Amino acid sequence: MPALNDVIAALDALWPPERAEQWDAVGTVCGDPQAEVSRVLFAVDPVQEVADEAVRLGADLLVTHHPLYLRGTTTVAAGTFKGRVVHTLIKNDIALHVAHTNADRADPGVSDALAGALDLRVVGPLVPDPTDPAGRRGLGRICELERPETLAGLARRAAARLPATAQGIRFAGDPGRTVRTVAVCGGSGDSLFDQVRAAGVDAYLTADLRHHPASEAGQHSPLGLVDAAHWATEWPWTEQAAAQLDAISDRNGWGLRTHVSRTVTDPWAAHVASSAPDSDPTVSASSDASGAPN
Numbered sequence: 001m002p003a004l005n006d007v008i009a010a011l012d013a014l015w016p017p018e019r020a021e022q023w024d025a026v027g028t029v030c031g032d033p034q035a036e037v038s039r040v041l042f043a044v045d046p047v048q049e050v051a052d053e054a055v056r057l058g059a060d061l062l063v064t065h066h067p068l069y070l071r072g073t074t075t076v077a078a079g080t081f082k083g084r085v086v087h088t089l090i091k092n093d094i095a096l097h098v099a100h101t102n103a104d105r106a107d108p109g110v111s112d113a114l115a116g117a118l119d120l121r122v123v124g125p126l127v128p129d130p131t132d133p134a135g136r137r138g139l140g141r142i143c144e145l146e147r148p149e150t151l152a153g154l155a156r157r158a159a160a161r162l163p164a165t166a167q168g169i170r171f172a173g174d175p176g177r178t179v180r181t182v183a184v185c186g187g188s189g190d191s192l193f194d195q196v197r198a199a200g201v202d203a204y205l206t207a208d209l210r211h212h213p214a215s216e217a218g219q220h221s222p223l224g225l226v227d228a229a230h231w232a233t234e235w236p237w238t239e240q241a242a243a244q245l246d247a248i249s250d251r252n253g254w255g256l257r258t259h260v261s262r263t264v265t266d267p268w269a270a271h272v273a274s275s276a277p278d279s280d281p282t283v284s285a286s287s288d289a290s291g292a293p294n
């Protein structure tokens, strides 16, 4: 059975911490380096629900995409939301390790997993990492569709392939527009509009798109926008990451058991569609899973 140290070293080789953004807080949050690890849970968010799931599972290590503490703290008292997570983990001998922007930029990274979930063929990074001579690492991915599809079809595919959330999928642009190329970025991607425009793709799939950038994107180009829940766009990475650790475990004879959390930690609990009498009924009927009237 490997020690936490050994497993962390393997994870750091997949997602070197020095490749994280300056502002990020990646690495091991809690855990005894010498403790033995046999069961590992992967999740997007280090929230209480997920910590409780790790306890139920008997996990020794929880690996999450989002940091627990992005900034410094002066307390881990169990009376605080995050302190309670720390207490739950330490009391149950569970280590917490974070791979965030270092996993975004990796090859394969978070956006490769998102592209893979939709069966998109990755051509290369949207924002290449200049330190990678192979040109494979970086933020976001530019992808090709196997066969051209309408924007509404691409949105439906995202709705079918990504885990279900209250938000579902929303899109902007002509629903019938043909999409051959698409940029994808797991997580909040509206800081990358310039690069998306420069890439000349037909559509952009990401999360957390805000009013002004989305509105401007539509006015300056026929770019189709597909917006999913933040958690849903990053969740495919947990499956990819678990498979990567499985392969390492097999190579080393570690016998690790890896699990992927299916707990929906997207903060939005419900979605009520507005009535939109002028909308195209074929689009709203097929893309609205909430059952609200058209």
Ligand SMILES: [Zn+2]
Residues within 6 Å of the ligand: 066, 186, 187, 188, 230, 234
């Ligand atoms: Zn994120």
